[in-house]
Amino acid sequence: MNPWIAIGALAVVSVGIPVAMMAVSSLLRPSVPEQGKSAVYESGEIPTGTTRIRFNIQYYMVALLFVVFDIETVLIFPWTVIYRPALEGGASMTEVLAPMLVFIGVLVVGLVWAWRQGAVQWVSSPRALEEKTEANQ
């Protein structure tokens, strides 16, 4: 049997079971809507402001780096699969290992550059730094 039929079947089941649980729950649970209940939880306070704001995520550069390294792992996958068969097939170690070392080396140089630029760390927002220094004074 094609394995992807089985995986497709599990996809059906893994959506079906949660949906079935939701259906059972909707039969069991009460519904007593009240205004206070549906208020967004902010530790018991009345919610202030909106959540839909522009927010500094502070790891923008890291997210960009992730894209680079994620593609790199995709390219490493096939190399790891053929590595041992190629060696056993008579290829010399420099032939199979050296190109990958160069490839990883190029990316490591990039990572070192990003590290020195301060890209791989949590960026404190200027406002937070300002508040900190004011508190220190």
Added chain:
Amino acid sequence: MILQTESPLPDLLADLLGLSGSGVAGEFVAALLAAFIVGNVMLAMTGVAGPWAKRKITAKFTDRIAADRIGPAGIGTIPADALRLLSKELIVPEGADRPAWDIAPLIVAGSAMLGFAVIPMGSGIQLADPEVGLAYVFAVASIASLGMVMAGYASNNKYSMLGALRAVAQNLAYEIPLVVTGVSVVLFTGSLRMSEIVAAQQETLISVGGLAIPSWFAIVNPFAFVLFLAANVAEVGRNPFDIPEAPTEIVAGFQTEYSSVYFVLLYLGEFLHIFLGGAITAVLFLGGAAGPGPESIGFLWFVVKIWAFFLLTQWLRSAAPRLRIDQLIEIGWKGMLELSFLNLVLTAVIVGMVA
């Protein structure tokens, strides 16, 4: 290597039920049945782990008793809790982004369950065995971050929003060390197929006083094993990396606004992810379902191994303090990433020397 079939359990069921001759429709029925069995086995384990084992383990660590009212050692609390949680009122927060808010729990629970499709659980229980098994399981497991972001953003709650953003930061930082350390095992096996990864670990490495030590990759390459465990704990978001939830900082992170069955599904998804993490670790580093005794009890060994991983996460929960988000980013990008590439290159050199 003898490869009997690419979908062991569905084929077995198809033979038993006499469906093997009835074309694709019959195959799909058998596959559906097998998927239902696998899904429910894992659900049963999370059912034991979530409402009971987690509380009992933490209670032991902190010198308390925990659930003990219903049944022996409080085991009866499992059906009671299931019923209680399912019959809770569903409270929809004001301004929730409705379709996304409803779909997020489905994605978190569904993606975790989907990962078990390729896991060889021993005793012939394996749903599918495609050639790209390892790549598939990493790909499917990481879909859950999408569900977390949806849940956090759609809840219209500031804590949820922060939790979702933290979940992204964490998964970005630890996905690559996890995958790169995982594929260092493939250098030994030369295959991404789960059954072949397991089979490659069955040879005897050395014999110590008549005791044959198998060539499990945890023994062959302990450095990769430790690295993988750490990245795995971070990937499933357990202590000391439970930053997306962080109950003492942001209430419950992305799941703050969820109640009733939606909360159950998110919680279930997280526990399934712990077990999936344990299953991947078992397959890659602990010889899959191998253990002393006949091959037919392999499933028991598989259960022992994934519960050992679960115990580890609960142990860390009681023993390790939570990291700060900036520390998490630094450990991920300035430590784990470099170590994982170092491990990959060293493994390649060692395999090159041996082969």
